[in-house]
Amino acid sequence: MHDHHLPHFHVRLPRGYVNDPNGPVEFGGTTHLYFQSRSHAELAVPVEWGHATSEDLVHWTLQRPAMSPVPGGADSGGCWSGNTVVDGDRVRAFYSGKVDHSPYQSILTAVSDEDGTNFSRPAQVVDDPAPEEGVTMFRDPFVWRDGSTWRMVVGAAGPGSTASMRQYGSADGLSWRFEGELARLPRTLFDGVDTGEGWECPQVIALDGREVALVSSWSHEGGPGEVLAFPVDAAPAPRRVDDGHNFYAASVMRQGSHGQVLFGWITEGRDAALWQAAGWAGAISLPRRAWLDGDRLCSEPHPAVAALRAGSGRAADDATIGAQAEIVVPAVSGTVRVRYDEDHWLDVVLDLEADTLTLDRSAAGGEAGVDTEGAVSTQAFGDRAEWAARIFIDGSVVEVFTSSGRSITSRVYPTTPPPWRVQAPAGAVVWELARAVASASEAQPVRLESLTVG
Template identity: 60%
Template sequence: MTDTPVTDARVPAPLQEAAPTVTAAAAADHHLPQFHVRLPRGYVNDPNGPIDIGGEAHLYFQSRPRVDLDVPVEWGHATSDDLVHWTLHRPAIVPLPGGADSGGAWSGNTVLHDGVVRAYYSGKVDHSPFQSVLLAESTDGGNTFGAPVQVVADPAADEAITMFRDPFVWQHDDGWSMAVGAAAADQVASVRHYRSADGIDWTFVGDLVTMPRETVHGVDTGEGWECPQVITIDGSDVAIVASWSHADGPGDVLAVPLTGDPRPYRIDDGQHFYAASVMRTGSWGPVLFGWVTEGRTPQWTEQAGWSGAISLPRRAWIEGGRLRTEPHPAVDVLRAGGPTSADGATIDAQAEVVLHDPVTGRIRFRFSDTEFLDVVVDTDADTLTVDRSCASADPRADRSPAVVRRPFDGASDRPAVRVLLDGSVVEVFTSAGRSVTTRVYPVQAPPWTVEAPTGATWWPLGGPVDPVFRSARS
């Protein structure tokens, strides 16, 4: 995929054989999330190829050891047996100098084939107009991968393709399918479809879905689609794509039904969710992750020394023809004590607040007298608004609001509103399976307080897990 402004040809970083040292400044940074997969320092973006290997979740992600987009991207690696407590490992794929990914090992996914973990991904070479589709294999359970080989030909010149990247492979019928994101010179976005009997020799069979650039319900569908994913739930196929344009870069994550109504829609209504990645099958059912982007200036991010995180795992389902998500039930292990009344509660930088019924009012996270985040419910307008206009006294923080229309499902047993706060990361979920992922950067450090309608409850986040990621020799 393509970076947001703030990272690519690179000398491999030194292997980390022990827990990375966290500087005193980072340790005191209350904006650092503690329960979202990230690096202690450096740059994190797209989640790649989450896979269940023998009951252990392996999550790969785009990473750089520094907040420097000139450093070629590699595949970071974390594992978990519960989707919550993660162990960081050495990078699983590092660009090979002079190789097919010398300019960066970009986005893709993983599959298990006869005991071998196969990583399909985009390899960047600085002089090439495309990121070529590569295959690298792991025979040690997904910890390290061998040298990559190109397995799909780049588009021909007469196809007028201007962007081509991010393979997604899944087992289908008696063989394998691959989706690759593309943009054309006439601003037609597409998900190209390839088939293979063995996962090595691939044939282009047409487009899974294609769409001229347009605005649908206020959403720009993009001139191209990157990071395509295909999820199948109860017999329904949905393509998940990240809208993109040459001029503006990343846009929104869209769901495009492959059966039924083909109109795309956003799967997260926040400003800071991009490049979704799905675990189609496994011990935890269909699971979705996303890249939590930054909401502050590049200069501030570089000063902090870290950027980006991976969203909490989300359970995905289809209802009323729409892909919906909520925090995966595994996330509940983070709840420590409680629940207790939220109104007037004193909280740290990690907390969950739940509004059980949709009542007009607001949940306010008060950081200081002048800094606060409001999650506003308006039952008459049938909207939920995440208002960040006063969330930071620092002018370098993004203050734009997010609005969800028709956010509630009265027939659901899910809470009307569920807000998870982890440092600067805010994830909001509603009873209709809608979500808002956003960022806040209050100057005031915790403790903070909560003001909430009667009946709202809260939990500190901590539970039986250590909030600091473990690092393993691998």
């Protein structure tokens, strides 16, 4: 039975559970995107590293898992978040090894001599925090090369609900020394946002001559919160990277032919019982390009995303669409309504005078247990002449981008399948978008020797 909620151009598994993107890296002209995955939509299944490859950032081939837990090893409970770097003619991964009943996820490294398709057994490279430090969470390394020096940050939660990015340095990527904290902040409300008692998935991206931290706020009692960003050359003033409800665990590719690229985990917006019944959960966001506006990190779809468009654009108002589409709205106030049936719809409201874009899911429908809370981006519109908003629809995934660099990532689960009808302001244009994710067997012949699992 066809599931019209399934995304077709966002990276995800045909079945199973997908969460944090890990270590996007370009190697040999190919982009490798790793991500936490489980072969079944059950959280009790240990995490492994799923793997997808692309030549253009938008058409992806799903490969066999690149890394799986080693029974009795330092990651026996799961291969959790981290990243990858090119190390000569190899790809080197740094990640968190989960061991059941251990207070920390130890920082491990593993090497691929097989073009990033399969990684070796891991080795621990950073000591766990000493008990007297009072660290209550420690995980998720992010490593990059700074000239001849290797640098690493690890997310942590410490005494007094203080979130931090612990910093390490190395000459060879194997022997690491602790160099203090790159940034720290006691839990607070900043600009109405809970900054968290700990920071997961820390990333560092270079923008406009400054280093900018991206962190995922976290707490023991509430779990995941928001993706926040702030330049590290000043006191942390974290601001949301995405104004929606379903964007978390951002991951950065710092260098490559596509420039610096940002991905995130698109979480589910429905109760676990529903996604477990469906047999799948989670997806990876579209690739994004980022920049700084003052101290605020902004983003937009990477230019490569335009390759998803199938055929020519047409007037959006009164258009009929399938479950995969892009709607581009000019700089006018008005509402884009995606009408699923007579009683259910999704609204995107542009108010140029108030400088806001609002996503309204209250009438989108779906079963009990589906989140319908709305979202608002303020200071939403810049001086971009060609468009004010771009709306991407991919089954249950909605990603909205504004001309000032704000974004809203959300989920909707209408019970009525396509075709759906669009109502939009004059000048809005819609494109159908092509399917862009296939398994290795669908995309090309796969040699048996390439199907080993690490």
